[in-house]
Amino acid sequence: MDALQAGGDRAQVELHCLQVRDGFRVPDRILSEHEQQRAAAFRSTEARHLFTAGRFLCRHVLGNRLGYTPQTLSIAMTPSGRPHLTDHPDIDFNLSHTRDRVALAIHYGGRIGIDIERLDAFSEQAALEIMPMILSEDELNQVNQLEPRSHRDIFLACWVKKEAALKCLGMGFRINPQSVTFALDNTTYGEYLQTPEGVIFTRSGRFGDVETGIFAWSIATSTPVPQPIWHHHTV
Ligand SMILES: CC(C)(COP(=O)(O)OP(=O)(O)OC[C@H]1O[C@@H](n2cnc3c(N)ncnc32)[C@H](O)[C@@H]1OP(=O)(O)O)[C@@H](O)C(=O)NCCC(=O)NCCS
Structure with a gap:
C-alpha cells in the first residue's frame, strides 16, 4: 500500500498501473454502497475484480493526493458511465x-x-477481421501499405x-471510432486531433516485459502535456 501513497512533486498528469495478483480481493468497506451494488451485479468474476481493483486504485491514489481516506472520496458517474470526482471538477481521472x-x-x-491493451490481446487473424470496424478508410489504406507482420501492433497502437x-x-x-483518424505509427510523440468538442492531445507508448506481458497504452488530454511517467504497483 505504501507505494500507492508515495507523494512527491505533483506532475500535471499522473499515470498509475496496478498489477492485481490472483486471490487479491478489495475489502467492501473501501467501496461506496453504489460501487458495492455495481460489483455484485457483474456476472463475470474477472470483470467484478477488475472493476473493484480500479476503484481501489483511484480511491487510494486520489484520496492520498487530495487528503481523503479511500472510502470517503466521493466518485459519481455520468449517464454514459464515465466516473468523476464530485467535489473536484478541476481534477479529471480515467481508468482502463x-x-x-x-x-x-x-x-x-x-x-x-x-486505454491500455495487452499486445497479444488479438491474434493476427482477429486483428485483420476487427480492423475494418475500427479504423477509418484513411487509416486502413495506411495499414495496408505496411508490412503485413506489423499490422496487428500498428492496429493496437491506433486502437488505444x-x-x-x-x-x-x-x-x-x-462515437463511431471510424469517424476519428490518427496517423498510424508506433511513436511515443504527442499527436493532436481536432474534434467538434475541441483539440485532443495524445501520448502513447508501451510498458511491460515478455514474461508478464507487454502493454500498449495511450492517454488523450484536453491540454498538451509532457510525456508522463508510469508508477507501477502490485497488490
Ligand atoms: C468507455 C468504453 C470505451 C470502455 O470500454 P472497456 O472495454 O470497458 O475499456 P476499459 O477497460 O479501457 O475502460 C473501462 C473504464 O472506462 C471508464 N468509462 C466508462 N464509460 C466511459 C465513458 N463514457 N467515457 C470515458 N470513460 C468511461 C470507466 O472508468 C470504466 O471502468 P469502470 O467501469 O471499472 O469504472 C466503453 O465502455 C464505451 O464505449 N462506453 C460507452 C458506450 C456505452 O454506453 N456502451 C454500453 C455498453 S455497449
Missing part, C-alpha cells in the same frame, strides 16, 4: 483495465482519457489512441 492490470490516469486542470480520445470526450464508443 485489461487482464491483470488496471490503469489510472489523472489530469490536474484538464480532461483525460486512457482512439479509445483514449473517445474516453477523454466522455462518450466512448457511442
Whole structure:
C-alpha cells in the first residue's frame, strides 16, 4: 500500500498501473454502497475484480493526493458511465483495465482519457477481421501499405489512441471510432486531433516485459502535456 501513497512533486498528469495478483480481493468497506451494488451485479468474476481493483486504485491514489481516506472520496458517474470526482471538477481521472492490470490516469486542470491493451490481446487473424470496424478508410489504406507482420501492433497502437480520445470526450464508443483518424505509427510523440468538442492531445507508448506481458497504452488530454511517467504497483 505504501507505494500507492508515495507523494512527491505533483506532475500535471499522473499515470498509475496496478498489477492485481490472483486471490487479491478489495475489502467492501473501501467501496461506496453504489460501487458495492455495481460489483455484485457483474456476472463475470474477472470483470467484478477488475472493476473493484480500479476503484481501489483511484480511491487510494486520489484520496492520498487530495487528503481523503479511500472510502470517503466521493466518485459519481455520468449517464454514459464515465466516473468523476464530485467535489473536484478541476481534477479529471480515467481508468482502463485489461487482464491483470488496471490503469489510472489523472489530469490536474484538464480532461483525460486512457486505454491500455495487452499486445497479444488479438491474434493476427482477429486483428485483420476487427480492423475494418475500427479504423477509418484513411487509416486502413495506411495499414495496408505496411508490412503485413506489423499490422496487428500498428492496429493496437491506433486502437488505444482512439479509445483514449473517445474516453477523454466522455462518450466512448457511442462515437463511431471510424469517424476519428490518427496517423498510424508506433511513436511515443504527442499527436493532436481536432474534434467538434475541441483539440485532443495524445501520448502513447508501451510498458511491460515478455514474461508478464507487454502493454500498449495511450492517454488523450484536453491540454498538451509532457510525456508522463508510469508508477507501477502490485497488490
Ligand atoms: C468507455 C468504453 C470505451 C470502455 O470500454 P472497456 O472495454 O470497458 O475499456 P476499459 O477497460 O479501457 O475502460 C473501462 C473504464 O472506462 C471508464 N468509462 C466508462 N464509460 C466511459 C465513458 N463514457 N467515457 C470515458 N470513460 C468511461 C470507466 O472508468 C470504466 O471502468 P469502470 O467501469 O471499472 O469504472 C466503453 O465502455 C464505451 O464505449 N462506453 C460507452 C458506450 C456505452 O454506453 N456502451 C454500453 C455498453 S455497449
